[in-house]
Amino acid sequence: MRAVVQRVSRAKVTVGQLTTGEIGRGLLVLLGVGTQDTEQDCVYLAEKIAGLRIFEDDEGKMNRSVQDVGGSVLAVSQFTLYGDVRRGKRPSFDEAALPEPARKLYELFVERIHAAGLRCETGKFQEMMHVELVNEGPVTILLDSTKNF
Numbered sequence: 001m002r003a004v005v006q007r008v009s010r011a012k013v014t015v016g017q018l019t020t021g022e023i024g025r026g027l028l029v030l031l032g033v034g035t036q037d038t039e040q041d042c043v044y045l046a047e048k049i050a051g052l053r054i055f056e057d058d059e060g061k062m063n064r065s066v067q068d069v070g071g072s073v074l075a076v077s078q079f080t081l082y083g084d085v086r087r088g089k090r091p092s093f094d095e096a097a098l099p100e101p102a103r104k105l106y107e108l109f110v111e112r113i114h115a116a117g118l119r120c121e122t123g124k125f126q127e128m129m130h131v132e133l134v135n136e137g138p139v140t141i142l143l144d145s146t147k148n149f
Contacts, residue, residue: 001034005052007054011131013076013121015124027074032077046109046113080096
């Protein structure tokens, strides 16, 4: 699994005219599921993200997690994180999981974020979404459950 994690002061996702998820201070997580991903990958990323210390403490150091600051998570599925453009200019999505296995792992991710005691809002799986955010910092972290980066 791959995730782009952004520290935000606010974020919102809409489908058409309907807001499906909105948070204040917290993390926007764009989550991609690959063909080889398992529940273990999902658990690893959810735990990593819930404990990721990218919020500043009283001394201005990144030393607090979203849990520590009472923040929320907005989780948005994004299969394009597995887009491969090493050959040519049109992305190949061969490594992205098919919709149903990806949906199950995305939903498990959301469950695990809730289990960590965090409020978690979502986008709408397999829909065209508009994501708005105010990135605080800016702070953006890339995570991969296989630890490729």
